[in-house]
Amino acid sequence: MLVGLALVAVISSLMIVFLGQARTMMRIEKATEMQMEVDAASRFLETAISHAEPLPLSKSSPDNVIYLSGEPDRIEFNGIQAIGFRSSALREIAVSLGNEDQSGHILTIVQKPRRGSENSKSDENQSVRLIAGVTAIRFEYLDTSTGASLWSDSWSAQRRLPAAVRFTISVDRDGATYSSAGFARLDLADTQAEPMN
Template sequence: MVGVISSLMIVFLGQSRTMMRIQKATEMQMEVDAASRLLETAISSAEPLPLSQSSPERVVYLTGDSARIEFNAIQAIGFNSSALREIAVSIGGDALTIVQKIRRGGEADPSSAGKPVPLIAGMSAIKFEYLDSSARRLSWSANWNAPRRLPAAVRFTLSVVRDGAAYSSKGFARLDLADVPAQRAN
């Protein structure tokens, strides 16, 4: 009788550990997906307003490469209010970070340089790509620094490694305020 109960307990403990690993992996994937949805929302709200580092000769609305992006957007602050922010997203250390600078009168407020806020830890890589709709044929690029234009869309992949397991999530943000020419033939 003791042997039967012992063997059943061993089986139960093994299944319990497996279920805990599955639950932990599911929770981690949900965290990575949530970070991806947050980025989609932030990038989709990019405004065609000059970044603070723009000059009168070269006005840039959005700048980025495969590992970072910077743009202006209207962001919610508290309940029932929002404000213009200059947003920068990149990997800082091993975390995906976001920095928001307050914008007043078209200038970034120097007193609000903004501290990097980690969105998710364990980042191993991020890859941004920008859709250029100005050419005859739509094309994706690893860099964006076009004067006075927003990309038509931004797609990205987040890669996270935690406890020896790898997780990833893909995101796609369509910029409604980008100058997208009327329907094109493929």
């Protein structure tokens, strides 16, 4: 009987240790998955921003032609986006914090067709959730037009794209904070439009 009790005690202690290790492994796996999700959102933004096109935004006017509009928590530009299987189209893209849910703000991408007809009204302003639980996002814009590299919190230069955009995303999930930094060098930043006479 004593041997049986000893065996039960040993098995119980081993089970407690095993369950504790299993819980720790599950927490590590969940944290790794969450960090991978934040990193994936960051890589997606890097790719989208780096392919910004030097085309006027819809809010431009003949006297104020803007290719990219940027603030610390919002960026707007024109780019090529996938719209289906092996198909893409030119869209005006806005990235910002959208509605708030129970875990924080939702980072959303709003895509608006550059050209459209009355039949394509349903395609306008397509909002896509990129990641939820975002507590902060911050964009910065690199201006190299003066020969020096200057980072700024906003961008509204006429007929120019910034040389690069860097950003950080912070997300809170289950009491833990995950963050990711991104850096997008704009492929067409050196393309200058000819001044109109």
